[in-house]
Amino acid sequence: RYALAEESLADGLARLVNTCEKAADWAEAAAAAPSPSAAELIRTTAAAGLVTHSGGEAARAEPAALIAAARGLGLRAFGAAHSEDGRRRLSAATGDPDTAVTLAGLLSGAQGPGRDEDGALALDLLVVLDAPQLDVEGAAVLVEALADGARLVLSGDPGVLGSAGAGRVFADVLAARTCPQVVSRTPDPGPIGELVSGIGIGELNQVDAPGKEVVIVPVRDAGEAVHRTVQLV
Structure with missing residues (x-):
């Protein structure tokens, strides 16, 4: 059916x-x-x-x-x-x-x-x-x-x-x-709403987040991404 x-x-x-x-x-x-x-x-x-x-x-x-x-x-x-x-x-x-x-x-x-x-x-x-x-x-x-x-x-x-x-x-x-x-x-209100809105149209942009709700950390390659993640945790 x-x-x-x-x-x-x-x-x-x-x-x-x-x-x-x-x-x-x-x-x-x-x-x-x-x-x-x-x-x-x-x-x-x-x-x-x-x-x-x-x-x-x-x-x-x-x-x-x-x-x-x-x-x-x-x-x-x-x-x-x-x-x-x-x-x-x-x-x-x-x-x-x-x-x-x-x-x-x-x-x-x-x-x-x-x-x-x-x-x-x-x-x-x-x-x-x-x-x-x-x-x-x-x-x-x-x-x-x-x-x-x-x-x-x-x-x-x-x-x-x-x-x-x-x-x-x-x-x-x-x-x-x-x-x-x-x-x-x-975008929905707030930094997370702005971030999600950008991702929805295929863009990853820095957003204004005074409270650090969103932090974008640029990396050169996958290895650096792992290193930065360990540092942040």
């Missing part, structure tokens, strides 16, 4: 990629975004049917900005969280309680836009927060419910604990590299 779900999910994601048409009028919305990373997410989503977005806690504001921008363009944009707490936090971030749903509420019809005459979810853009928690069966059901031409953004921190069910949907989509990937440059 998991193999069938994975096959259905793959077909559904390919359908979203291939049926989405590039939007031409999102440039102004991107220019008004609250941060460079939010602007990048808006521009990328305008041109693709499937997008991944990764970052830490502070980066959660970027999907909220995307939803608000899409709504401002007249699109039916919604954000889905896995829990009621996540839904409330997203509502607060977007400033519009009607934009946030739980995944269970969305699929059951208890929350969100409901279904169109063809049985698909009546939306143009769906952002799934905490995407690492998606298991393969739940993701397959969700993607099957999206109409041709809809946009799907999977957002989350790839370093957190994955789904309780079978499958590593978010990690597999990232590894496949078949869709645009937006990595947030918005």
